[in-house]
Amino acid sequence: MSVSKLLGMSPKEVVAALEKLFKDREEIGKKLDELEKADPQSRFSGKYLELQQQFQAVDARLDRTMNWYSVHVLENLEGETRTLKRLTKGLIGLTVVLVGLTVILAVFTWVLVMKLP
Numbered sequence: 001m002s003v004s005k006l007l008g009m010s011p012k013e014v015v016a017a018l019e020k021l022f023k024d025r026e027e028i029g030k031k032l033d034e035l036e037k038a039d040p041q042s043r044f045s046g047k048y049l050e051l052q053q054q055f056q057a058v059d060a061r062l063d064r065t066m067n068w069y070s071v072h073v074l075e076n077l078e079g080e081t082r083t084l085k086r087l088t089k090g091l092i093g094l095t096v097v098l099v100g101l102t103v104i105l106a107v108f109t110w111v112l113v114m115k116l117p
Contacts, residue, residue: 014069021062029056 007040032051035042 011069011072012073014065017060017065018069021058021065025055025058025062028058 028051032048032055035045035048035051039045
């Protein structure tokens, strides 16, 4: 079973979650900036500390979600790599067969040319 399935999030869900988390992080960041501009001493207030904790929590969820998405991308790349390796081996085999057929055709052509008067 793939790791992304174990995590319980599809790629679409991860993208939607990332968009929401980025938006939430931006909003909390704006609130922090507004609070600090209104009163530079607000860094020590309960409201500022609460917003800072929310910002850190959103940042942690954002990091976790991006890791989940990275795992999904890695799984897809591994699958695509296996497919490309198989296709490459198949094309090399086909090339060898075509070289063999070309050699046989060249020999028959040479034999036919030698029999001409």
